[in-house]
Amino acid sequence: MQTAVITHAHGDHLRHGSARYIVARPGASLAQHRLGSGQPVTAVDYGTPFTVGAARVSLHPAGHVLGSAQVRIEHAGEVWVVSGDYKRQPDPTCTPFEPLQCDVFISEATFALPVYRWAPTPQVVEEIVRWWRANRDRGIASALFCYALGKSQRVLAELRAFTDEPVYVHGAVGALTDVYRRAGVEMVPTLTVTSEKKTDYRGALIIAPPSAAGTPWMRRFGEHASGFCSGWMRVRGDRRRRGYDRGFVISDHADWPALLETCLATGARRVLLTHGHSDALARYLTERGVSASALQTAYGADE
Amino acid sequence: MRDFAELYDEIDTTTSTNLKVDAMARYFRTAPPADAAWAAYILSGRRLKRFIGPALLWRWLIEASGLPEWLVSESCSAVGDIAEAIALLMETAEATKVATDVPLADWIEQRLLPLREAEEAQQREAIITWWRTLPYRECFLLNKLLTGELRVGVSELLVTRALADVFGMPRTELARRFMGEWRPSAAFWQALRSGEAPVQEASAPYPFYLASPLDADVQTLGAPEDWQIEWKWDGIRGQLIRRAGQCFIWSRGEDVVTERFPEVVDAAMEWLPDGVVLDGELVAWREGSVQPFAQLQQRIGRKKLTAAILESVPVRFVAYDLLEDDHADLRGKPLQERRARLEALLAGAPEVLAVSPLVTAACWDELAKLREESRARSVEGLMLKQKASPYGTGRQRGAWWKWKIDPYSFDAVMLYAQPGHGRRSNLYTDYTFGVWNNGELVPVAKAYSGLSNEEIAELDRWIRSHTLEKFGPVRAVEPSQVFELAYEGIAASRRHKSGIALRFPRILRWRTDKPAQEADTLRNLQAVLDQHRGRKEPN
Numbered sequence: 001m002q003t004a005v006i007t008h009a010h011g012d013h014l015r016h017g018s019a020r021y022i023v024a025r026p027g028a029s030l031a032q033h034r035l036g037s038g039q040p041v042t043a044v045d046y047g048t049p050f051t052v053g054a055a056r057v058s059l060h061p062a063g064h065v066l067g068s069a070q071v072r073i074e075h076a077g078e079v080w081v082v083s084g085d086y087k088r089q090p091d092p093t094c095t096p097f098e099p100l101q102c103d104v105f106i107s108e109a110t111f112a113l114p115v116y117r118w119a120p121t122p123q124v125v126e127e128i129v130r131w132w133r134a135n136r137d138r139g140i141a142s143a144l145f146c147y148a149l150g151k152s153q154r155v156l157a158e159l160r161a162f163t164d165e166p167v168y169v170h171g172a173v174g175a176l177t178d179v180y181r182r183a184g185v186e187m188v189p190t191l192t193v194t195s196e197k198k199t200d201y202r203g204a205l206i207i208a209p210p211s212a213a214g215t216p217w218m219r220r221f222g223e224h225a226s227g228f229c230s231g232w233m234r235v236r237g238d239r240r241r242r243g244y245d246r247g248f249v250i251s252d253h254a255d256w257p258a259l260l261e262t263c264l265a266t267g268a269r270r271v272l273l274t275h276g277h278s279d280a281l282a283r284y285l286t287e288r289g290v291s292a293s294a295l296q297t298a299y300g301a302d303e
Numbered sequence: 304m305r306d307f308a309e310l311y312d313e314i315d316t317t318t319s320t321n322l323k324v325d326a327m328a329r330y331f332r333t334a335p336p337a338d339a340a341w342a343a344y345i346l347s348g349r350r351l352k353r354f355i356g357p358a359l360l361w362r363w364l365i366e367a368s369g370l371p372e373w374l375v376s377e378s379c380s381a382v383g384d385i386a387e388a389i390a391l392l393m394e395t396a397e398a399t400k401v402a403t404d405v406p407l408a409d410w411i412e413q414r415l416l417p418l419r420e421a422e423e424a425q426q427r428e429a430i431i432t433w434w435r436t437l438p439y440r441e442c443f444l445l446n447k448l449l450t451g452e453l454r455v456g457v458s459e460l461l462v463t464r465a466l467a468d469v470f471g472m473p474r475t476e477l478a479r480r481f482m483g484e485w486r487p488s489a490a491f492w493q494a495l496r497s498g499e500a501p502v503q504e505a506s507a508p509y510p511f512y513l514a515s516p517l518d519a520d521v522q523t524l525g526a527p528e529d530w531q532i533e534w535k536w537d538g539i540r541g542q543l544i545r546r547a548g549q550c551f552i553w554s555r556g557e558d559v560v561t562e563r564f565p566e567v568v569d570a571a572m573e574w575l576p577d578g579v580v581l582d583g584e585l586v587a588w589r590e591g592s593v594q595p596f597a598q599l600q601q602r603i604g605r606k607k608l609t610a611a612i613l614e615s616v617p618v619r620f621v622a623y624d625l626l627e628d629d630h631a632d633l634r635g636k637p638l639q640e641r642r643a644r645l646e647a648l649l650a651g652a653p654e655v656l657a658v659s660p661l662v663t664a665a666c667w668d669e670l671a672k673l674r675e676e677s678r679a680r681s682v683e684g685l686m687l688k689q690k691a692s693p694y695g696t697g698r699q700r701g702a703w704w705k706w707k708i709d710p711y712s713f714d715a716v717m718l719y720a721q722p723g724h725g726r727r728s729n730l731y732t733d734y735t736f737g738v739w740n741n742g743e744l745v746p747v748a749k750a751y752s753g754l755s756n757e758e759i760a761e762l763d764r765w766i767r768s769h770t771l772e773k774f775g776p777v778r779a780v781e782p783s784q785v786f787e788l789a790y791e792g793i794a795a796s797r798r799h800k801s802g803i804a805l806r807f808p809r810i811l812r813w814r815t816d817k818p819a820q821e822a823d824t825l826r827n828l829q830a831v832l833d834q835h836r837g838r839k840e841p842n
Contacts, residue, residue: 114370115378115391225317234391236315237383237728246316279773280377287371 003052005059007084008068009034010149022050024059026095026183027067030149033179046095049074062086063097064252065150066180072100080104081266085275087251088258089121092157093150093185097262105268106295110253111231112273112281118231118255124248125158131227131246136203141224145244148172148209150252151229153180155207156187166191168201170208170217193220213244231255263290305404306330307342308440314456323457327465337408340487340495343466347459347481351411353451354418355426357385360449367431368392373775380721380776383728386446393434393442408487415448460697470496505547509580509626509634510696511540511555514686514703521667521706524687531638531690532662532670534682535705536621537596537792538586539603543567543620545575546630552585552620560585563602565613567620570653578630579648582694583622583659593681596806597794621659622649623686626694634694641694677708683791684708710789711831712811713823716744717784720766721777723751731766731778732759734810736788740801740825744782747801747828748790753810762813785814785822793832803828 004018009030014021021041023031028043035041044050046069049058054076059069064085071082081102088097128144135142146152152173159167166189169177174192181187193199193206201221210228212218225245232238233247254262263271263285271292273282278294285292313326327346331339345351364385365372370392382388405414418426433445447453463481467474477495485491524530540555550571552561561568564585575581587594587602598616605612625645626634633641649658662685664670670685677684684707692702715736723732733751737744754762762784769781789811796804803825 113378113381114368114374115382115388117391117394232729235382235728236387237724237726240726241728241730245318277377277381280374284371284374 005052005057005071006031006069007062007071007082008065010065010085010147013084022052022057022059024061024067024069027065027069029179029183030065030067030176033176046098060098060100061095063088063091063094066094066153066183066185068094070098070100072102078103080106081268082106083108083262085110085253086262087254088262089118091121091154091252093153093180099262099265101267103268104270104272105263105266106272106274107259107263107281108253108275109259109273109278109281109294110276111251111255112259112277114256116231116234116251116255117257118234118249118251121154121158121250122161124250125155126162128155128227128229128248129159129162131225132205135225139202141201141203141221142205142227143213143218143221143224144205144207144227144229144248145210145213146173146207146229147252149176151250152207152209153177153185153187154252155229155250156190157185159188160186164188165205168193168199168204168206170206170212172209173207195220260284263292304407304410304441304444306334307338307407308444310342311444311455312440320461324461324465324468327457327462328468331465331469335406335408336489336492336496337412337487338406340489340492341408341411343462343481343492344485344487345453346455346457347462348454350453351415351448351451354415354449355430357450359423359426360385360389360430360446363427363431364389364392367434376775381729383722383724386450386452387443389434389446390439390443394439408489410445411448466495472498505549506544506551506553506559508542508544508551508553509582509632509694511542511582512695512703513698514688514705515698515700517687517704517706521671521687524667524704527664527667527670529690531642531688532664533623533659533686533688534662534677534680535684535686535707536584536586536593536659537681537683538584538593538599538621541583541585541620542626543571543575543581543583543622545571545577545579548577550575554585560603563608564618564620565608566655567618570620570655574652574656575648576629578627579625580627581620581622581645582624582626583620586619586621587616588619589617595681595794596792597804619655619657621657623659624694637691637693638688639690642690674706674708710791711793712787712789713738713828714785714814714817714821715747715788716782716819716822717780717786718744718746718782719777719779720762727759730759731763734786736786736808737782738801738823738825738828745801745825747799747803747825748788748805748808750786750788750808750810753789754813758813783819785817785819787811787814793828795832801825801828803832 001018003020003022006014006021006023009027014031014034016035021031021035021039022044023041025043025045028041032041044059046059046061049056056074058072060072062068062070062084064087068084070084070086073080079102081100083106085108086097090096132142146155156167156177169190169192171192174190177187177190206221213226227246227248228242228244229248229250231249231251231253234249239247259281269291271285271290272295273292274295282292282294310326310330314323317323330342334342365375368375378392379385379388382391418429434442437445463474463478466481467477470477480495542553544551550561550568551559552564552567554560587598601612601616602618622645625641625648628644646658649656662673664673674685684705687704687706689702695702715738717734718737719735720731721733722729733749735746736748736750737746766778766780770778771781772779788808790805790808792806794804795802
C-alpha cells in the first residue's frame with residue numbers, strides 16, 4: 001500500500017509492506033517499535049485533519065491501547081468512521097474513546113453477545129491482588145497471562161492503586177512496558193525475567209504473554225497458579241478449556257452495552273461490523289431500525 | 304448459600320486435590336450442620352433430581368431478559384450451558400443484587416423442594432425474582448440446582464478425605480458410614496460426627512465395582528485358572544435388591560429402574576429370600592440368546608411400559624455376583640466364595656434370574672480364540688475377574704478387567720458442526736457425519752469425542768472458514784473432510800432418514816489422507832445390519 005493509516009499497533013492491524021504509515025502521535029513510538037527503526041512512520045495529533053487522495057482524514061482516540069485511533073474519513077460531504085478496536089471503560093494507559101458523529105460507522109464486534117459485560121476494572125484488579133496474596137501465602141508464584149501490548153501495561157498501571165511492589169515481566173512484555181513508560185504512563189515497578197541470575201519466584205507475580213503458557217520458559221517459576229486476563233474469561237467453559245486456574249475478565253474491547261451505545265450514538269445511517277459476533281450485532285441493530293450488516297475482513301477471531 | 308458458592312468457586316478454580324480438600328475441610332468446619340450435610344451430599348456426587356425442565360427456564364429467560372429469542376439462543380450456544388447463560392444474561396447493571404444470604408439447607412428444603420408442588424405461575428415468579436436479586440455466583444449455582452446438573456470437580460473419595468480430616472476419624476471408617484443412601488439433615492451430620500451408625504435405607508445399593516479396559520497383554524495376567532472368565536453382556540448393569548419384603552432394581556447410573564422390569568421383580572419376590580443383593584446385567588433375551596441393546600432401550604426409553612413392549616422385549620437378569628446374603632455384606636469375601644454361594648442360591652430359580660455362565664480355557668491363546676466369537680454371540684468381549692478378589696468400589700484397577708472386541712468402524716464425511724458444551728463451549732465439537740447413498744450424502748451419526756485438543760482446535764478453524772450455510776448455531780460445512788468412526792452396535796430405525804441407528808458412535812481418526820468420494824456407502828452399513836439381524840445366535 002502507498003499509505004497505511006494505522007488504528008493501533010496490534011499484529012493483526014499493523015503489517016509491513018506499506019510506503020508510509022500514519023499513526024496517532026501517542027502511538028508513534030509503539031508503531032516504530034513494532035515496525036523497526038527504518039520504517040517511515042508519520043505521527044499526527046488526534047483531531048488534526050490531513051489528506052489522503054481526495055479524502056480529508058483525521059484520527060480520534062479509541063481507548064483500546066496507547067495511541068489507538070478511530071479513523072474519520074470525509075469525502076464528498078459524507079463522513080465515515082472506522083472504529084478500529086475500542087473500549088469505553090476508563091484505562092489509565094490511554095486517551096478515552098471520543099464519540100463521533102458519522103454517516104457510516106464501521107465498528108468492531110468482538111464481544112457482541114449480551115453475555116459479555118465487564119465489571120469495573122479496579123474491582124477485577126483487586127481480585128487479582130487477592131489471588132496473588134493467597135498464592136503467596138501458599139508459597140507459590142502467580143503467573144498472570146496478558147497480551148503483551150496493552151493489557152499487560154493496563155494491569156500494571158491499575159495495580160498502582162493496590163501496591164508498589166515490583167512485578168516480574170516476560171521479555172516481550174518488558175520491552176513494550178519500556179515504550180509505555182517513555183510515553184509517560186505510570187505503572188508499578190517491573191523486573192524483566194532473565195535467565196542470567198537465579199531468582200526465587202515464590203510469592204511473586206509474573207506477567208507473561210499467553211504464548212508463554214505451557215512452554216519450558218515457565219519451568220523456572222516452580223509450582224505456580226495461572227490466571228488469564230481476557231474478555232473471553234467471562235465464560236467458564238472458555239477458561240476451563242484453556243486450562244487456566246483463574247480467569248480475570250478484563251478486556252480492551254467494548255462489551256455488549258458499550259457496543260450498542262456506541263453504534264447508536266454515532267447517529268450513523270449505516271453500521272458495518274467486523275470481528276467476532278458481528279452477525280448477532282448486525283441483526284440486533286437491524287431489528288431496532290438501524291441498517292447494519294457484517295463485513296468480511298482478514299482479521300482473526302482473537303481478542 | 305454464599306459460603307457454598309465460594310467453596311464451589313474455590314474447587315472450580317484449582318486442579319490441586321490438596322487445595323480442594325483444604326477448601327472443603329474449611330467449609331465443613333464452619334458451616335451449620337444441615338448446610339454441611341447438604342454440601343457433602345452434593346459434593347459427593349449425589350444429585351437432586353431437576354426441579355424445572357430446561358424448556359420452561361428457557362421461556363422465562365426470554366421473558367425476564369427482554370432479549371429476542373434468537374439472541375438468547377445464540378448466547379446460550381456460545382456459553383454452552385443454560386445455567387451459566389442465565390446467570391450471565393441476568394447480571395445486568397440495572398438489576399439489584401441485594402438478596403440476603405439464605406443458608407444452603409433452607410434454600411433446598413424451604414425454597415426448592417416445595418417448588419415441585421407449586422403451580423407454574425408461582426414457580427415462574429419465584430425463579431425470576433431469584434434471578435434478578437441473586438449475585439452472579441449464587442444465581443449460577445441456583446440454576447445448576449434447578450436443572451439437576453450441579454456437578455463439582457471432586458470425587459466421593461476426596462470428600463471422604465476432607466471429612467476424615469474434620470472429624471479426626473480414619474478414612475475407611477468414615478467411608479463405610481458415608482457410603483450408600485442417606486438423607487441430608489443436621490441429625491445425619493451429627494450422627495456422622497459422633498460416630499453413630501447412620502440409618503441405611505432398605506433400597507440402598509452398594510457402590511458398583513467397575514472393570515477397567517485391559518490395556519496390557521493378557522499373558523501378563525498370570526495363570527488363567529486364577530481368573531473367573533465370563534462373557535461381557537451388552538445390557539444394563541444393575542443391582543437387584545431384595546430387602547424389607549420389597550424388591551428394588553438400580554441401574555449403574557444410580558437410577559431406580561424397578562418398574563421397568565416387572566418380570567424380574569416377580570421372580571425375585573418369588574425366589575429370593577429377604578436380605579439379598581445381586582449384581583448383574585439386565586439384557587433383552589429371546590429364544591435362548593441375548594438380543595441387541597437397542598431392543599432393551601425400548602424398555603427404558605418409553606414413557607409408559609405397555610403390555611406390547613413387555614411381550615416383544617423379554618428380559619433376563621444375568622447375575623454376576625452376590626453382594627449381600629442373609630442380610631450380611633459379602634463384599635469383603637473372595638470372588639470364588641461369592642460365586643459358589645450365588646450358584647447355590649440361584650440353582651433351580653426361574654429362568655429370568657440366570658447366572659452368568661463361566662467361560663473356560665486351558666490357556667490365554669485359547670481364550671483369545673473364544674473372544675473372536677464375541678460378535679457372533681452378540682456379546683462385547685470377555686470379563687476377567689481375579690478369583691481371590693473382594694468386591695471393590697468404583698474403578699479400582701488390577702482385579703477386574705474388561706477385554707472387549709474391537710468396535711465396528713467406517714469412513715464418513717463431516718456435514719454439520721455445532722458448538723459443544725462446558726469446556727467445549729464456543730468451539731465446534733459436535734459433528735454430524737454422512738455416508739454416500741445414490742450420489743448423495745445421508746446423515747448417519749453424530750459424534751462428540753475422539754479427537755485430541757489440537758485436532759479439535761484445527762477442525763474448529765477449518766469449520767469457521769468452510770461454512771456453507773448457518774442454521775442458528777449449526778453450520779453446514781463443505782463436505783470434504785473424512786473421519787473414521789467406530790460404533791458398538793447397529794439397529795434399524797424409522798426415526799432416522801438413513802434407516803439405521805448406530806450405538807455410541809465416536810471418532811477414531813481424521814482421515815486427512817482420504818477424499819470424500821472414498822467414504823463408505825449406506826449400503827455397506829446396511830450389510831452389517833442385515834448380517835446382525837439374520838444371524839442365528841448360538842447359545
